Amino acid sequence: MSGQHYLPLTDPVRQEMLASVGAASIEDLFLDIPSSIQLTRELDLPPYLSEPEALAHLRHLAAKNVNLEDYTCFLGAGAYDHYIPSAVRHLTHRSEFYTAYTPYQAEISQGILQAIFEYQTLICQLTGMDVANASLYDGASALAEGAVMACGATGKKNVLVSRGINPQYRQVLKSYLEVRGLELSEVPLAAGGQTDLDEALSRIEQDPETAALLLQTPNFLGIIEKPGHLADTLQQHGTLLVVSVDPLSLPLLKTPGEYGADIATGEGQALGNPLSMGGPYLGFLAARENLLRRLPGRIVGETRDASGRRGYVLTLQAREQHIRRERATSNICSNQALNALTAAVYMALMGPEGMKTVAEQCLQKAAYAREQICALPGYELIFPGVHFKEFAVSVPGNPEQLNEFLLQHGIIGPLDLEQTYPDLPRSALFCVTEKRSKTEIDTLARLLEGWK
Amino acid sequence: MNAAFPLLFEKGRPGRKGFSLPPCDVPLKPLEELLPRECLRKSHLDLPQLSEPDVVRHYTALSRRNYGVDSGFYPLGSCTMKYNPKINEDVAALAGFASIHPLQGDPTYQGALELLYKMEQCLKEITGMERYSFQTVAGAHGELTGLLMILAYHRSRGEERNRVLIPDSAHGTNPATVAMTGCEVLQLPSNDRGLVDTETLKAHLDEKTAALMLTNPNTLGLFEKDILEISRLVHEAGGLLYYDGANLNAIMGHCRPGDMGFDVVHLNLHKTFSTPHGSGGPGSGPLGGTTQLEPYLPYPVVAKDEDRYSLDYQRPRSIGKVHSFFGNFGVVVKAYTYIRIMGARGLKQASDDAVLNANYLLNRLKDLYHLPYKGPCKHEFVLSARLQKKRGAGAGDIAKALLDYGIHPPTVYFPLIVEEALMVEPTETESKETLDHFIAALKEIAAAIEADPGKITGAPFSTPARRLDEVLAARKPVVRWKKEQ
Numbered sequence: 001m002s003g004q005h006y007l008p009l010t011d012p013v014r015q016e017m018l019a020s021v022g023a024a025s026i027e028d029l030f031l032d033i034p035s036s037i038q039l040t041r042e043l044d045l046p047p048y049l050s051e052p053e054a055l056a057h058l059r060h061l062a063a064k065n066v067n068l069e070d071y072t073c074f075l076g077a078g079a080y081d082h083y084i085p086s087a088v089r090h091l092t093h094r095s096e097f098y099t100a101y102t103p104y105q106a107e108i109s110q111g112i113l114q115a116i117f118e119y120q121t122l123i124c125q126l127t128g129m130d131v132a133n134a135s136l137y138d139g140a141s142a143l144a145e146g147a148v149m150a151c152g153a154t155g156k157k158n159v160l161v162s163r164g165i166n167p168q169y170r171q172v173l174k175s176y177l178e179v180r181g182l183e184l185s186e187v188p189l190a191a192g193g194q195t196d197l198d199e200a201l202s203r204i205e206q207d208p209e210t211a212a213l214l215l216q217t218p219n220f221l222g223i224i225e226k227p228g229h230l231a232d233t234l235q236q237h238g239t240l241l242v243v244s245v246d247p248l249s250l251p252l253l254k255t256p257g258e259y260g261a262d263i264a265t266g267e268g269q270a271l272g273n274p275l276s277m278g279g280p281y282l283g284f285l286a287a288r289e290n291l292l293r294r295l296p297g298r299i300v301g302e303t304r305d306a307s308g309r310r311g312y313v314l315t316l317q318a319r320e321q322h323i324r325r326e327r328a329t330s331n332i333c334s335n336q337a338l339n340a341l342t343a344a345v346y347m348a349l350m351g352p353e354g355m356k357t358v359a360e361q362c363l364q365k366a367a368y369a370r371e372q373i374c375a376l377p378g379y380e381l382i383f384p385g386v387h388f389k390e391f392a393v394s395v396p397g398n399p400e401q402l403n404e405f406l407l408q409h410g411i412i413g414p415l416d417l418e419q420t421y422p423d424l425p426r427s428a429l430f431c432v433t434e435k436r437s438k439t440e441i442d443t444l445a446r447l448l449e450g451w452k
Numbered sequence: 453m454n455a456a457f458p459l460l461f462e463k464g465r466p467g468r469k470g471f472s473l474p475p476c477d478v479p480l481k482p483l484e485e486l487l488p489r490e491c492l493r494k495s496h497l498d499l500p501q502l503s504e505p506d507v508v509r510h511y512t513a514l515s516r517r518n519y520g521v522d523s524g525f526y527p528l529g530s531c532t533m534k535y536n537p538k539i540n541e542d543v544a545a546l547a548g549f550a551s552i553h554p555l556q557g558d559p560t561y562q563g564a565l566e567l568l569y570k571m572e573q574c575l576k577e578i579t580g581m582e583r584y585s586f587q588t589v590a591g592a593h594g595e596l597t598g599l600l601m602i603l604a605y606h607r608s609r610g611e612e613r614n615r616v617l618i619p620d621s622a623h624g625t626n627p628a629t630v631a632m633t634g635c636e637v638l639q640l641p642s643n644d645r646g647l648v649d650t651e652t653l654k655a656h657l658d659e660k661t662a663a664l665m666l667t668n669p670n671t672l673g674l675f676e677k678d679i680l681e682i683s684r685l686v687h688e689a690g691g692l693l694y695y696d697g698a699n700l701n702a703i704m705g706h707c708r709p710g711d712m713g714f715d716v717v718h719l720n721l722h723k724t725f726s727t728p729h730g731s732g733g734p735g736s737g738p739l740g741g742t743t744q745l746e747p748y749l750p751y752p753v754v755a756k757d758e759d760r761y762s763l764d765y766q767r768p769r770s771i772g773k774v775h776s777f778f779g780n781f782g783v784v785v786k787a788y789t790y791i792r793i794m795g796a797r798g799l800k801q802a803s804d805d806a807v808l809n810a811n812y813l814l815n816r817l818k819d820l821y822h823l824p825y826k827g828p829c830k831h832e833f834v835l836s837a838r839l840q841k842k843r844g845a846g847a848g849d850i851a852k853a854l855l856d857y858g859i860h861p862p863t864v865y866f867p868l869i870v871e872e873a874l875m876v877e878p879t880e881t882e883s884k885e886t887l888d889h890f891i892a893a894l895k896e897i898a899a900a901i902e903a904d905p906g907k908i909t910g911a912p913f914s915t916p917a918r919r920l921d922e923v924l925a926a927r928k929p930v931v932r933w934k935k936e937q
Contacts, residue, residue: 003798006535006726008883009805017884021811021828026804029811029828030706032675037711043704044577046570048795051539058789062548064563066556069547078776079554085471087504089545091511099520099536101528102732104863106922107855107915110457111518112731115511118460121932125498131931135733137589140776171773175750179600180634224491251497252487258494267776276544277564278554278777279589280734292929298732303925306910306918309456315925321592321628322866326637331628334590334722338730348460348507352497354471360483361476367486368478386491403557412556438477 002048066412068275072440074369074406076390076431077220077415078139078166079278080270082248082358083435085349088272092342102298102337106313107305112337113312116300119344126250126347126355127264128257129286134298135340136332139267140169142283143214143244144176145296145330146263149287150212150240151182152329153262153294158183158209162195164219165244167420173214187213193223193383193392197230204237212262216244217253221417222390222429223383224253231260247271247284247343249388251352251359256286263287272346273339282339293319296330298337361434362389365441369432372445379448382427390431392417392424397451399428405451411444457517460510461933464500470507498935517916518731519860525886527813529832529863529875530623530671532701532723534802537793540727540786549785554777558762564781565761568754571788578799579700579717580710581740585749586779591698593774594718594737595629595665600771601716601741601748602663602692603633608769611690613662619648621671621867623698635662642869646672646825650681657689667696668712669703671867671875673810673829683713692716692745697737700724701879702807702830705800715745725787736783750774805880806831809887813878816891820898824870832877834870835862840898844905847872850897852919855912857893 009017014026023029030038049057073081092098096111103109103116116134123132136142147159159177161170163186170186177184187203190196195215204210213234217225231241240262245253248270256264269281287295293316301315321328347355366389374381378396395402399416406413414428421427432441483492502510520526526533544550552561572584588594599616606613616630619640627637638656643649647670664686669675676682686693695714701724709717721727722735729735741749751770752763763778794802807830814823814833821835837847845853851861851874863875878887900907912919 003794003802006537006794006881007798007801007805008881008886009808013884014805014808017808017812021808021815023811023828026808029807029830030703032677032828033703033707034677034680037680037707039705039707039711043796043799045574045796045799046792048798049792051793054789054793055539055543057792058543058567058785059546059548061563061567062543062546064561064566065548065552066560067547068551068553073553073556075553075555077555081553083473085504087470087508091508091515093541094512094515095522096515096518096520098541098728098730099522100518100731101526101531101533101729101860104528105519105851105855105861106920107852107912107917108519108860109517109731110917111514111516114457114459114517115514117931117933121459121461122499124932128495137593138776141593141774166776168773168776172775175597175600175772175774176632179603180632224487226490228490250493252483252493254491254493255495274545274550274782275553276550276782277552277561279775279780280782281776292931299929299931301925302930303921305920309917311917311920313920313922313925315922315929315931318926320624322624324628325624326627326631328624328628328631331592331596331625331632332590333592333623333625334729334733334735336589336730336734337732338728339734341731344460345507345511347499348502348510349470349504350499351464351468351470351501352499353469353501354473355497355499357471357473361473363483363486364476364480365478367481386486386488407560412553412560415555434473437474441478 002050071410071412073412074414074430074432074444075412077429078168078267079275080433081275081435082270082433084272084274087349088342088345091345092338097341098338103314110311113300115341115344117312119340120300122344122347123284123286126247127286128255129264130289131292132284132286133295134300135335135337136283136285136297137336138281138283139244140172142265142285143169144173146242146265146285147173147177147212147214149263149291149294150242153291154211154238154240156209156211157181158207159211160185160187160200160203160213162187162215163189164195164221165214165216166220192385193221194225194385201233204239210239212240212242214242218246218249218388221383221392222387223385224388227259248358251356252363268343271343273342280336280339282336282343294329297332297335358434365436366391366432369430369441372441373448376445376449389433390429392427392429394427399426402451406447409447459933460500463506463510464502466501468501468503470502470504524858525882525890526860527862527876527878528860529877530698532877532879534726534879535881536726536728537790540789543789544782544785562761565754567785567788569756569761571784572754574791575719575738575740578704579740580708581717582743583746583749583753584738584740585753586738586784587750587775588718588737588739589775589780590733590735591718591720591737592625592629594739595625596632597739597750597774598694598716598718599629599633601745602694604748604771605745606662613660615660616662617656617664620869622665622667623671623696626665626696646674647676648682650678650685653682653685657685657691659690661689661691663692663694665694665696667699669699669830672825672834673832674825675830679712698723699831702803704803705796706803715742721783721787726790727783727786734780734783736780802880809878809880809882813876813887817894820895832875834867835874836870837872837874840901841872843901845901845908847874849908850874853897853908853911854893856914859890859893
């Protein structure tokens with residue numbers, strides 16, 4: 001039988017233990033299962049594999065995937081190919097971290113508790129917000145939880161959502177909000193690709209029941225939103241500003257704290273987490289101080305131990321499901337703690353200069369790529385707004401075919417935008433991170449030029 | 453006072469760097485040409501400045517102040533803290549899994565889709581469901597999505613049902629989930645044997661009943677032996693049965709939720725299928741449904757057409773999406789590896805050993821601590837420290853005392869229906885010697901409480917930190933470091 005190397009009991013010991021509990025056989029311990037549903041056959045699963053066989057099987061499956069170590073990636077759209085320093089995996093794979101449960105027993109969990117406290121601080125420093133939680137599932141659920149928080153805090157039910165928000169996030173928002181009787185309505189984009197904030201404001205003026213305005217910046221189409229003094233105006237109407245931000249844009253861009261957002265959320269994958277076909281990632285959520293007790297999920301707080309030494313515990317647990325049950329601020333239990341640790345280790349290694357370097361290189365390389373591509377006949381920049389690392393381009397043909405062509409040349413090409421924005425036919429969203437070199441960008445431009 | 457374990461922020465020194473990146477090789481443009489002033493960050497990015505060795509020492513020191521399954525026994529009830537095989541980590545880190553972009557397209561990750569498809573076939577067989585989605589990344593995420601499916605199903609039949617029944621022994625996530633869907637929670641009192649009482653259930657069922665959420669075996673570690681009757685009653689009333697898979701580790705290869713009559717099932721790959729808990733995540737909570745319910749699963753699902761695999765978005769009755777992409781794929785890779793290594797007989801043996809270990813402990817501990825619900829149990833059981841509490845040291849104190857033995861304590865004060873609860877789940881990956889050490893420790897602690905409870909209420913003594921003041925933390929919350937401190 002396979003799997004026995006994970007099972008320390010041997011047959012003689014099993015017999016001894018059965019005797020000690022007064023059972024003649026193991027079946028005696030399963031007599032409470034009605035006989036009509038007791039399986040009388042073995043489960044029909046593929047034959048077991050030894051460790052080397054399993055490794056070979058999984059390697060075989062892995063080899064069927066085009067991976068970003070072998071291919072050059074110009075695809076983003078919510079998941080980003082940034083460089084991950086070697087030390088990140090070594091540290092997060094210390095087994096004391098990754099084989100632990102949620103740190104309920106603080107005295108033997110000071111390591112992860114301090115690391116999460118530091119993570120919360122790093123997220124606050126990056127976003128310019130006052131407080132942060134210990135992580136949520138991903139960028140989409142973080143925005144949804146932020147919207148729910150805003151409705152709870154304002155006692156209002158309507159949520160305005162920019163059409164510039166990641167379409168996947170908008171679908172998750174729908175799943176989370178509509179069932180609770182919260183209403184979503186969409187704010188269109190202006191010609192520059194940024195959210196039509198005048199339209200948003202006039203809707204808020206007409207509807208005093210507006211709990212929150214949701215923006216993403218840079219938005220899904222790559223355009224940086226300019227909220228200006230929007231937050232002040234929203235405040236006069238009792239409406240909260242909830243944003244979703246790219247953490248690696250924040251070393252350069254005005255922070256949610258600076259433009260007065262009430263809740264800042266985002267996808268933290270870019271902070272040291274591998275792409276892994278979409279997960280595990282982490283959602284971060286930060287807020288103003290006055291919303292601390294409305295935060296969903298785990299929060300780590302500082303305290304003292306019996307000797308008076310500084311220490312850390314899970315705190316404000318009266319918000320949470322295991323204490324508050326149906327009156328909890330969210331049902332979240334398991335979050336993405338190890339991914340939050342990863343993000344913290346990444347930020348600790350990069351420091352302010354490394355983070356700024358990454359942001360500047362994304363900005364410069366994306367600008368260079370934009371210039372090269374949009375100088376080509378048939379390729380045109382769709383939105384004139386301010387860009388960070390992504391930009392939408394109309395292409396001279398079917399983007400899906402373009403991507404097949406690029407793939408043959410070792411490139412994972414841009415996102416076909418038409419599928420989620422039907423009003424943008426023959427359009428593609430390119431992403432350029434700090435990992436792309438001038439040579440790779442020039443190669444891309446040359447291929448695009450030659451594509452028929 | 454803080455010098456022993458300084459924070460990252462206290463260790464930073466101006467000018468230190470922990471990164472190495474090539475210089476920017478494209479022609480540079482002036483920043484103001486690319487970003488107008490109004491878009492620029494004004495405040496200084498005040499992250500700590502550390503070298504790579506500083507960072508490595510910092511986190512290595514922190515890891516030594518942490519305790520995982522690799523450190524020792526972790527009988528945390530309802531959490532299934534089994535050993536996390538090392539090969540799982542190696543496999544998930546293969547470039548063909550770790551370095552694939554979620555949107556790069558079906559033809560470019562046929563191996564990943566094949567893995568998801570194969571995993572789905574395994575989970576279908578283990579649980580008796582018709583189809584699975586991997587989009588839900590945790591148990592609670594599965595519960596929420598499962599309830600959305602159930603509500604959509606009722607609405608499709610023109611019925612507005614908004615009441616969800618939950619036994620009083622249920623996990624806190626169950627009622628919290630129900631509240632997130634705007635439904636009403638109706639709590640079912642357990643009977644004197646710790647089980648759902650069919651008469652009580654009958655009295656609570658009506659045309660408003662959307663579902664009964666059940667963990668089986670339940671959080672007391674007891675199999676709901678009337679499950680077929682329960683299923684019949686709920687379905688006759690027009691409701692559906694939701695299976696919280698937290699405790700599946702007890703019954704693999706013995707019986708299946710589908711055969712019990714459950715309509716929607718979530719599993720916890722981070723419990724039953726050996727993926728690490730990561731200090732609180734990432735998990736993975738695949739969601740399965742019967743033929744009737746699977747059309748409501750989140751889209752996309754994995755489809756197979758001859759030898760080609762694809763993500764199927766054409767799911768008109770789907771409840772939509774609950775995750776940015778397709779869930780915690782990297783975790784699914786680990787769980788699939790585990791299932792392939794265990795095989796059918798290995799999984800059944802795992803359940804057998806988990807149940808045997810639990811019964812062995814129950815039998816040896818029931819004379820030391822009060823056992824409110826008689827065994828035999830399945831994979832876990834609940835003791836009450838009410839007698840010890842009367843002497844001056846309760847479940848929480850016993851938990852802290854166990855830390856001094858190098859043992860992670862059981863779950864305490866849960867389930868709520870047991871006074872001074874100690875919920876013990878040993879799992880199958882522990883030896884008899886480990887169990888005997890645990891029994892000896894609990895015996896000494898019980899004796900110490902008899903003699904002088906003060907010795908126990910002061911515990912722990914040998915841990916990286918002494919007992920921490922949770923009340924202080926909540927009264928004056930300090931949830932981040934600040935420079936002016």
